[in-house]
Amino acid sequence: MRAPAELTLFEDEVHVWQARLSLPAERLADLAGTLDPDELCASERFRFQKDRARFIAARGLLRSILGYYLGVSPRALRFRYGAHGKPFLAEPFGQHGLRFNVSHSHETALYAIARDREVGVDLEYMRADFGCEEVAERFFSRCENTALRGYPAELRHRAFFTCWTLKEAVVKAHGGGLSIPLDSFDVFLPGGMPKPLLSLWDTAGRRSNWSLLEIHPGRGYVGALAVEGQGCRVALWSPPT
Numbered sequence: 001m002r003a004p005a006e007l008t009l010f011e012d013e014v015h016v017w018q019a020r021l022s023l024p025a026e027r028l029a030d031l032a033g034t035l036d037p038d039e040l041c042a043s044e045r046f047r048f049q050k051d052r053a054r055f056i057a058a059r060g061l062l063r064s065i066l067g068y069y070l071g072v073s074p075r076a077l078r079f080r081y082g083a084h085g086k087p088f089l090a091e092p093f094g095q096h097g098l099r100f101n102v103s104h105s106h107e108t109a110l111y112a113i114a115r116d117r118e119v120g121v122d123l124e125y126m127r128a129d130f131g132c133e134e135v136a137e138r139f140f141s142r143c144e145n146t147a148l149r150g151y152p153a154e155l156r157h158r159a160f161f162t163c164w165t166l167k168e169a170v171v172k173a174h175g176g177g178l179s180i181p182l183d184s185f186d187v188f189l190p191g192g193m194p195k196p197l198l199s200l201w202d203t204a205g206r207r208s209n210w211s212l213l214e215i216h217p218g219r220g221y222v223g224a225l226a227v228e229g230q231g232c233r234v235a236l237w238s239p240p241t
């Protein structure tokens with residue numbers, strides 16, 4: 001759904017923005033003009049032009065969306081990064097309490113925006129040639145592998161990607177990166193339902209809990225959202241392109 005001209009983000013809400021990354025050259029040039037030198041340098045590390053273009057689009061749209069909430073030029077925004085690489089807004093923009101996370105795969109990106117609660121989002125394009133069962137045996141928990149094997153063969157591929165995106169969303173929300181083994185927590189139950197996650201610890205050593213939700217971005221994609229705490233409303237928007 002296209003976002004209204006005036007949009008308020010309440011503390012009990014999470015806004016998820018879905019965007020295509022294949023943009024006209026003129027729009028891509030506009031977004032590139034909002035990036036800082038480090039971001040432009042990062043874009044040049046991609047070998048193929050289509051990958052550079054998708055990076056510029058994804059980063060430029062993030063700036064555009066955050067600038068929308070803050071009422072500032074996307075070019076003015078500055079970012080800092082946590083110990084494991086999770087980005088956050090630098091001051092003075094950080095004082096507004098916005099938390100965000102980004103994931104992009106193939107030609108689509110998802111952006112999750114929340115206020116005063118951590119959030120993580122993951123998006124995967126379901127490649128038909130991906131070795132799902134081998135990866136699950138290596139990275140999923142025992143409970144999750146049991147749940148996965150309970151699916152009929154024709155449904156197992158999608159079930160794998162659903163579980164994978166839920167786990168990645170949790171890790172991204174927590175901000176712990178590779179320091180959190182993927183097989184150290186469960187997000188998937190027999191029958192395929194995501195469960196509330198209570199077993200991770202925050203950076204201060206306190207037990208934290210997360211709400212897990214599936215997102216359906218469209219044909220060929222699977223997405224997931226992890227939000228700190230319980231009880232949130234989710235709205236799905238699309239940015240102007």
